[in-house]
Amino acid sequence: MTAIGIKTADKAVQSVRGRAKPKPRIGAHVFLIVLVIYFLLPLWWLIVASTKDAHGLFSGTGGALWFDKTFALFDNLGLLFTYNGGIYLRWLGNSLLYAVSGGVGATALAILAGYGFAKFAFPGRRLSLALLLGSVMVPLTALVIPTFAMLSQVGMTNTIWAVILPSLLNPFGVYLMMVYATDAIPDELLDAARVDGAGELRTFLTVALPLLRPAAVTVLLLSVVGTWNNYFLPLAVLSSDNLFPVTVGLGLWDGLANSASGTGTTSLWSLIILGSLVSIIPLIVAFLSLQRYWRGGLAVGSLK
Amino acid sequence: MTGTGSYTVARPSSPRATTAARGKSTRPKSIGWLFVAPFGLVFLVFLVAPLVYAFWLSLFSKGLATGTTFSGIGNYVKAFTDTEFLGGLLFVVVFSVVLIPLQMLVSLAAALVLDAVTTKLARFSRLMIFVPYAIPAVIGALMWGFLYSPGFGPLAQLFGLFHASAPNLLGSHEVFGALLNVVTWQWSGYYMIIIYAALQGIDSSLYEAARIDGAGPWQIALRIKVPLVASALVLILVFALIGTLQFFTEPQVLAPSSNGAITPSFTPNMYAYNLAFANSQINYASAISFALGLVVFIGVYIFLFATRKKGRIV
Numbered sequence: 001m002t003a004i005g006i007k008t009a010d011k012a013v014q015s016v017r018g019r020a021k022p023k024p025r026i027g028a029h030v031f032l033i034v035l036v037i038y039f040l041l042p043l044w045w046l047i048v049a050s051t052k053d054a055h056g057l058f059s060g061t062g063g064a065l066w067f068d069k070t071f072a073l074f075d076n077l078g079l080l081f082t083y084n085g086g087i088y089l090r091w092l093g094n095s096l097l098y099a100v101s102g103g104v105g106a107t108a109l110a111i112l113a114g115y116g117f118a119k120f121a122f123p124g125r126r127l128s129l130a131l132l133l134g135s136v137m138v139p140l141t142a143l144v145i146p147t148f149a150m151l152s153q154v155g156m157t158n159t160i161w162a163v164i165l166p167s168l169l170n171p172f173g174v175y176l177m178m179v180y181a182t183d184a185i186p187d188e189l190l191d192a193a194r195v196d197g198a199g200e201l202r203t204f205l206t207v208a209l210p211l212l213r214p215a216a217v218t219v220l221l222l223s224v225v226g227t228w229n230n231y232f233l234p235l236a237v238l239s240s241d242n243l244f245p246v247t248v249g250l251g252l253w254d255g256l257a258n259s260a261s262g263t264g265t266t267s268l269w270s271l272i273i274l275g276s277l278v279s280i281i282p283l284i285v286a287f288l289s290l291q292r293y294w295r296g297g298l299a300v301g302s303l304k
Numbered sequence: 305m306t307g308t309g310s311y312t313v314a315r316p317s318s319p320r321a322t323t324a325a326r327g328k329s330t331r332p333k334s335i336g337w338l339f340v341a342p343f344g345l346v347f348l349v350f351l352v353a354p355l356v357y358a359f360w361l362s363l364f365s366k367g368l369a370t371g372t373t374f375s376g377i378g379n380y381v382k383a384f385t386d387t388e389f390l391g392g393l394l395f396v397v398v399f400s401v402v403l404i405p406l407q408m409l410v411s412l413a414a415a416l417v418l419d420a421v422t423t424k425l426a427r428f429s430r431l432m433i434f435v436p437y438a439i440p441a442v443i444g445a446l447m448w449g450f451l452y453s454p455g456f457g458p459l460a461q462l463f464g465l466f467h468a469s470a471p472n473l474l475g476s477h478e479v480f481g482a483l484l485n486v487v488t489w490q491w492s493g494y495y496m497i498i499i500y501a502a503l504q505g506i507d508s509s510l511y512e513a514a515r516i517d518g519a520g521p522w523q524i525a526l527r528i529k530v531p532l533v534a535s536a537l538v539l540i541l542v543f544a545l546i547g548t549l550q551f552f553t554e555p556q557v558l559a560p561s562s563n564g565a566i567t568p569s570f571t572p573n574m575y576a577y578n579l580a581f582a583n584s585q586i587n588y589a590s591a592i593s594f595a596l597g598l599v600v601f602i603g604v605y606i607f608l609f610a611t612r613k614k615g616r617i618v
Contacts, residue, residue, distance in 0.1 A: 028420065029426075035414055035433055038489070039435060049456070109342050113339060113340045116337070120334075122334050123333070123334060124337075132347075137546065138597060138601055142597035143350070146354035146593060146594070147350065166350045204339070231440065231552075231556075236581070247442040251556075254449075283439070287435075288431060
């Protein structure tokens with residue numbers, strides 16, 4: 001009875017929407033176009049500037065927002081990948097290493113803990129949960145200086161572990177997984193698996209894990225992005241250039257280019273610009289191609 | 305059609321959600337610890353331990369002649385009378401007060417329009433508005449820094465058309481607005497997606513009922529949609545507040561090109577960083593970090609307690 005009621009309501013809504021569609025919504029579209037221009041403006045500038053040589057950057061024939069008459073993208077690329085012994089590629093590799101290991105690790109921990117919180121009334125659960133929710137409100141940047149102090153005490157600064165291990169901490173990911181697991185895994189299913197003689201690990205791997213996949217992709221994407229984009233933590237705990245992720249490396253170049261104002265640094269500006277462009281391509285591609293996963297997942301936290 | 309009002313927000317949860325974990329089942333309960341333990345270990349080592357250690361460090365002072373001595377709450381007394389720390393704190397508070405409503409307005413407006421319009425252009429816009437989220441804050445700050453700069457950006461050209469000289473957007477008066485723009489650009493898309501997802505979860509039969517009652521699109525947006533996504537708005541507000549009070553990356557990256565307008569103690573986190581690394585005052589830096597984290601935590605907790613309905617999360 002109710003189901004039929006909902007269906008007719010949906011149909012009615014669709015027909016209303018269908019009738020409303022032909023009416024062009026000019027105001028809304030103008031608003032959207034303005035927003036798109038604003039959000040893409042820096043990227044457009046970056047793409048255009050990447051194709052300019054040192055001269056074109058400052059006094060190009062097309063101005064700041066259009067291409068110069070000389071097209072130097074490939075020269076710049078060659079310079080970027082060979083400058084200083086190819087350190088930029090090394091930075092990209094480091095970013096990839098930190099983001100993938102930190103992201104995969106954090107996601108694995110979040111899946112396990114989220115499932116544990118959602119499906120077991122273990123002693124101390126309420127207290128742990130209160131701690132977890134409290135820690136979601138502790139900004140991770142607040143932990144950077146304390147983490148640095150602690151790691152330097154045990155002599156672990158300036159190693160890859162100083163970036164990877166703290167990146168495993170993702171309380172919000174655990175919270176997302178818990179919220180998702182609570183609804184996505186029916187208790188009856190777990191009980192049935194248990195009655196059939198499956199152990200807890202087997203139940204988790206064969207029954208629960210497949211059901212958690214959409215949320216797991218979301219948490220993975222968010223963790224990878226968080227680690228890839230991180231700046232404060234690696235800046236604080238690393239001191240050798242060849243361990244830097246690309247964010248800290250570009251920051252280093254920017255500082256050098258600014259302090260050594262005048263001649264001889266213009267090539268560094270080109271490197272910073274093209275280096276920025278190259279480093280953001282992988283994540284933008286990942287987001288655009290995986291959007292059907294994360295779009296639903298982001299909503300989980302907000303609906304509760 | 306009259307019954308549609310009872311199908312309120314489409315929460316994905318079923319009644320099962322509340323009975324979960326109550327343990328009426330035959331599953332052994334304490335095995336849950338095994339699942340939580342790996343995260344618990346990371347939690348202890350990289351959240352609890354650094355905080356405890358930083359607190360411990362903050363109770364000591366390092367003097368040139370005296371060496372490291374126990375000073376109790378001395379560093380905290382010093383922090384809350386330190387004009388550089390207080391100045392930074394004031395800046396991030398004022399910045400949050402201006403930034404957060406602006407960001408929420410932009411993201412809410414974008415989400416409402418995208419929810420109402422379902423054309424190809426709208427779908428394309430949704431992705432493009434979100435793109436800055438995938439860009440590291442360092443690179444966002446660098447790009448805007450270039451756009452602001454008279455040498456690289458379009459401003460000199462633009463103002464040249466009117467035979468005027470371009471303003472220095474990273475001057476001491478302009479830097480507030482310049483940073484406001486960078487952060488709004490960076491995060492509005494992410495917040496827009498969260499609000500948009502919440503809007504998509506609303507049962508559309510509610511709009512039908514409202515239309516029959518004579519509500520126009522504006523009334524539906526403001527009277528139905530906005531109240532129903534209130535919890536998403538609270539979530540965003542908390543995220544934004546936590547992030548902004550900890551402001552570090554953007555001012556740190558723009559500092560070298562700001563000609564001193566962005567000082568080493570511009571925000572509390574920058575101050576703590578510079579104390580720890582430029583001045584090797586790790587004890588005092590720990591106190592600043594700890595004090596800031598505590599201020600943020602207590603502020604957010606009070607805020608959440610005041611806005612959230614009781615018993616909603618735990």
